[in-house]
Amino acid sequence: xxxxxxxxxxxxxxxxxxxxxxxxxxxxxxxxxxxxxxxxxxxxxxxxxxxxxxxxxxxxxxxxxxxxxxxxxxxxxxxxxxxxxxxxxxxxxxxxxxxxxxxxxxxxxxxxxxxxxxxxxxxxxxxxxxxxxxxxxxxxxxxxxxxxxxxxxxxxxxxxxxxxxxxxxxxxxxxxxxxxxxxxxxxxxxxxxxxxxxxxxxxxxxxxxxxxxxxxxxxxxxxxxxxxxxxxxxxxxxxxxxxxxxxxxxxxxxxxxxxxxxxxxxxxxxxxxxxxxxxxxxxxxxxxxxxxxxxxxxxxxxxxxxxxxxxxxxxxxxxxxxxxxxxxxxxxxxxxxxxxxxxxxxxxxxxxxxxxxxxxxxxxxxxxxxxxxxxxxxxxxxxxxxxxxxxxxxxxxxxxxxxxxxxxxxxx
Amino acid sequence: xxxxxxxxxxxxxxxxxxxxxxxxxxxxxxxxxxxxxxxxxxxxxxxxxxxxxxxxxxxxxxxxxxxxxxxxxxxxxxxxxxxxxxxxxxxxxxxxxxxxxxxxxxxxxxxxxxxxxxxxxxxxxxxxxxxxxxxxxxxxxxxxxxxxxxxxxxxxxxxxxxxxxxxxxxxxxxxxxxxxxxxxxxxxxxxxxxxxxxxxxxxxxxxxxxxxxxxxxxxxxxxxxxxxxxxxxxxxxxxxxxxxxxxxxxxxxxxxxxxxxxxxxxxxxxxxxxxxxxxxxxxxxxxxxxxxxxxxxxxxxxxxxxxxxxxxxxxxxxxxxxxxxxxxxxxxxxxxxxxxxxxxxxxxxxxxxxxxxxxxxxxxxxxxxxxxxxxxxxxxxxxxxxxxxxxx
Numbered sequence: 103x104x105x106x107x108x109x110x111x112x113x114x115x116x117x118x119x120x121x122x123x124x125x126x127x128x129x130x131x132x133x134x135x136x137x138x139x140x141x142x143x144x145x146x147x148x149x150x151x152x153x154x155x156x157x158x159x160x161x162x163x164x165x166x167x168x169x170x171x172x173x174x175x176x177x178x179x180x181x182x183x184x185x186x187x188x189x190x191x192x193x194x195x196x197x198x199x200x201x202x203x204x205x206x207x208x209x210x211x212x213x214x215x216x217x218x219x220x221x222x223x224x225x226x227x228x229x230x231x232x233x234x235x236x237x238x239x240x241x242x243x244x245x246x247x248x249x250x251x252x253x254x255x256x257x258x259x260x261x262x263x264x265x266x267x268x269x270x271x272x273x274x275x276x277x278x279x280x281x282x283x284x285x286x287x288x289x290x291x292x293x294x295x296x297x298x299x300x301x302x303x304x305x306x307x308x309x310x311x312x313x314x315x316x317x318x319x320x321x322x323x324x325x326x327x328x329x330x331x332x333x334x335x336x337x338x339x340x341x342x343x344x345x346x347x348x349x350x351x352x353x354x355x356x357x358x359x360x361x362x363x364x365x366x367x368x369x370x371x372x373x374x375x376x377x378x379x380x381x382x383x384x385x386x387x388x389x390x391x392x393x394x395x396x397x398x399x400x401x402x403x404x405x406x407x408x409x410x411x412x413x414x415x416x417x418x419x420x421x422x423x424x425x426x427x428x429x430x431x432x433x434x435x436x437x438x439x440x441x442x443x444x445x446x447x448x449x450x451x452x453x454x455x456x457x458x459x460x461x462x463x464x465x466x467x468x469x470x471x472x473x474x475x476x477x478x479x480x481x482x483x484x485x486x487x488x489x490x491x492x493x494x495x496x497x498x499x500x501x502x503x504x505x506x507x508x509x510x511x512x513x514x
Numbered sequence: 515x516x517x518x519x520x521x522x523x524x525x526x527x528x529x530x531x532x533x534x535x536x537x538x539x540x541x542x543x544x545x546x547x548x549x550x551x552x553x554x555x556x557x558x559x560x561x562x563x564x565x566x567x568x569x570x571x572x573x574x575x576x577x578x579x580x581x582x583x584x585x586x587x588x589x590x591x592x593x594x595x596x597x598x599x600x601x602x603x604x605x606x607x608x609x610x611x612x613x614x615x616x617x618x619x620x621x622x623x624x625x626x627x628x629x630x631x632x633x634x635x636x637x638x639x640x641x642x643x644x645x646x647x648x649x650x651x652x653x654x655x656x657x658x659x660x661x662x663x664x665x666x667x668x669x670x671x672x673x674x675x676x677x678x679x680x681x682x683x684x685x686x687x688x689x690x691x692x693x694x695x696x697x698x699x700x701x702x703x704x705x706x707x708x709x710x711x712x713x714x715x716x717x718x719x720x721x722x723x724x725x726x727x728x729x730x731x732x733x734x735x736x737x738x739x740x741x742x743x744x745x746x747x748x749x750x751x752x753x754x755x756x757x758x759x760x761x762x763x764x765x766x767x768x769x770x771x772x773x774x775x776x777x778x779x780x781x782x783x784x785x786x787x788x789x790x791x792x793x794x795x796x797x798x799x800x801x802x803x804x805x806x807x808x809x810x811x812x813x814x815x816x817x818x819x820x821x822x823x824x825x826x827x828x829x830x831x832x833x834x835x836x837x838x839x840x841x842x843x844x845x846x847x848x849x850x851x852x853x854x855x856x857x858x859x860x861x862x863x864x865x866x867x868x869x870x871x872x873x874x875x876x877x878x879x880x881x882x883x884x885x886x887x888x889x890x891x892x893x894x895x896x897x898x899x900x901x902x903x904x905x906x
Contacts, residue, residue, distance in 0.1 A: 335574075336576055402617060403612050403613075403614050403617040403618040404617060404618050404619055404620045404621070406572070406612060406618075407610075407612055407618045407619070407680070408620070409570075409572050409604070410570055410572060410604055410605065410609070410610035410612075410693075411604060411605035411609070411632045411635075411683070411684075412600075412601040412602060412603065412604030412605035412606060412632075412635065412636065413601075413605070413631070413632070413635065414601060414635075417631070421631075422620050425622040425623075426620070426621065426622055
């Protein structure tokens, strides 16, 4: 009798092959991609995206668009680039980050998650390295270039499109305060003799960073609070929700005024304080959304399946439940960015916002001069920028909301 | 004698509700031996799913609470494990598949992501190895082109395919016990047959045990080695599948079998068990089946009519009757003992447990915990004929 090792033989074929095993299925399209396609099918969302990309480009390339330092100049027969030397660590980091983003965007073959993490890594490394290595001169004397050109010390100079840095107060000019638009200053000048166009461009950085950072802070805090309340339920939920309700009943603006004026003597940190406070205050509404979502997700079958699979709590909460409950958060986030920008504008307009840097709000504030004078250029341009940015985020948010609305489409 | 893989000893589960505590699972005991399929049958709400979830300690706490008993996995009490150790048991030693394949997979991740997460978690392998394991387990459940399927999302698959994926996921970590909670209820009949056949095949290949929860007696007849019948939070009968189908002892089990339409039988209406399953907040006293029980009713009637009592010999139930009101408001009599004392499982016959006062020699039977190391005939036959096929 011959012995045959059963295990080396192929097992018998499944008598019942799966019904559509042989069918060709469409190439997998992720949910995210579907939603994005639906969102940006709309002309409004496209315009909004266009505007946001535009102000992002302005924010990144601000020093190359508006700068008192010449891009290149020839003095004593030697070419040099004062602009490059005057770049701040922020400028350098932003330029590196945008370049990295562009390159990673093109590398479609690498997984999206990998690309995102690489991008974040590059930003952190670039920020640290540029903070250590890039040392712009502490005191900037902008009129040297203009004086040098007049006196002939600088024989040739190539300037960027707008010849003025945002903090160039034109001490060489007799009276440059609050001048309406001219050829030299296409948007006019501000109350402290600075070029408005230049200030507008640099202010995009504030608008974008405060919008994104404050909203990120709000989302992270809201998701953690709401997620735990919704998933754990019971007394955690009970006490948590009461605290959220109490915090929500405090008028945001009043609380913000109190906080910001409390930190009034730390003007350097004012921006960060504002970001965190705006974020923390708006996190409660995210907590409510996320809690509601998690309450219903908790009883979904795939969550039970994840629990039965022995997955740890963080994975169930943030890997399996969160992406399924993110829709209202994402929609609200795009409105939240707009809201954060508006709050910053409000604070700056009230004169308790940022002091060292100008934002659209603080520029707008200067439109009302003493004695009831209105300087229209200071009202129109910053006002328009604020309006368009808030509109852009709202248009995108609305399109996103419709794209994610299960009643309007039949995505699983 | 081999040790049981899983042993439930007097497991009781309570839920705190606004109207007081309810007990969806009361003193449930049974054993599952390695390679065995144990079926739990019963109507909706009889506690079979809660039993399954309690084994994995997945009942929501609060409001749920395990009131007592033991769940021994290879001698280790799962109820005493820390939550952390319990997570190591879930998915690795005991896996579970659910009723609804359409919603049991996470819609935002690909099939591959979901299987790989479970595999890397429990088997401590690299993502690449996990991918191989995932591919193999998809292959094992009969999904063609597993390499490509791994990159697909759940919504791209049919219900049967998703249940195969769920099974592949559950089995990817080689569990010793698979809890299948109505695995085929949501599928159409042809797919049901495929899935059950697949489970049988995988069980044969791997020698794992299955706890099959169902209300489909056909599924039980086809798949189970031993069967526990649950009614209103208790196991009321436990026997081998052949014994239970040939000689049901409990009136509820009898009623279940009478409710199945038979081929070639002419009947105007299908038979049913009269009345409703009681809500867990309003369980009747004594035997929970007594308001619906034809047996106790018949006994009481014959006693009242002062006819020669047709009590089974050896049972010494006092011949008193109590009038009760059924769901329709009609008043009739049942035996007092059925209203007064809740019967527990007793071995009324070797390898056959039932809980009914009106059973022959119920009173004298030993109240042991049911455990049967039994395999159905055709299961071993099937395995050997399979092996023969392979050798040929």
